[in-house]
Amino acid sequence: MAMVSLVCLFVAVECLVWALLPDASKRLIRRRVFTEVAAERRVSLLDQLTSALAPVNRWLPTGWYAAYFRKQLEAGGLRIGPAHFLVLQELGAVAGVLVYVVTLGGGHLNAGWLALFVLIGACVPYVWLTNHIADRRLTISRDLPEVVDLIGLCVDAGIDFMNSLGRIVKEFRPCPATDELGIVLQEVRIGKRRRDALRAFAARVQTAEANSFSRTLVQADRMGTGIAEALQVLSEDMRLARYHWAERFAQQAPLKMLMPLLFSLAAALIIVAGPILGQFLKGGFAAPKFDVTQAQE
Secondary structure, eight states, X not given: OHHHHHHHHHHHHHHHHHHHXXXXXXXXXXXXXXXXXXXHHOOOHHHHHHHHHHHHHTTSOOHHHHHHHHHHHHHTTOOOOHHHHHHHHHHHHHHHHHHHHHHHTTSSOOHHHHHHHHHHHHHHHHHHHHHHHHHHHHHHHHHHHHHHHHHHHHHHTTOOHHHHHHHHHHHSOOOHHHHHHHHHHHHHHTTOOHXXXXXXXXXXXXXXXXXXXHHHHXXXXXXXXXXXXXXXXXXXXXXXXXXXXXXXXXXXXXXXHHHHHHHHHHHXXXXXHHHHHHHHHTTTTOOOOOOHHHHHO
């Protein structure tokens, strides 16, 4: 009887603990939510500068600027607004002024050089953003065929497309392709149509592989055809395109190596023939004079 009472007491305590404490998944969800809320509330130095310069930048005609750089920042995967990027360019312009003062500011003021340094400083963030977008698109073009293969395997195994996409986004290695597909998954979950989310994905990435991926899935959704067959054909096309891309770059390698090779040969020729040419110009290779008197003796 005592054993039965202890067992009942243990079960009651376990039920009470199970009712009061959340399970592991709920704890993870709460931790993630709290982390995201804390990250959203954290104010960075760039946010503070943007807020401080907002009264000044409000008078600038930034309508076209915001429309253009909003797309560029989305393509680069940067979660900042056009106002933040404008502040970065302003900081670059200030840095250009400082460089001008340090290098050429000892004498009188030269408006042309100052404007050039300011322009270069303001263009540095834009150049960095352009290179970042190009690298990110190249990475997505390389990783997307593998992601399409994995999604096709999940669909062939009997999982629907959205669950397959969520599984790949969760378990695939972190890369820009999974980041963009995660945005697609979030947009569909909040109520956006899948075809619209895929079109937005293609508009953000702006690569041939992303356009083919979006167009194929939209057509399969509209025509009612099987997604597994469409993904299989798309994967084969992507791999063939990547093979041709690698072959084209391999053919361009000798031409790209030609100019460094010519500079290396020119440098080696200067090193070897330079002393000989200098001695020749100084007359070091002149023929010895023939003394007639010594020859008669």
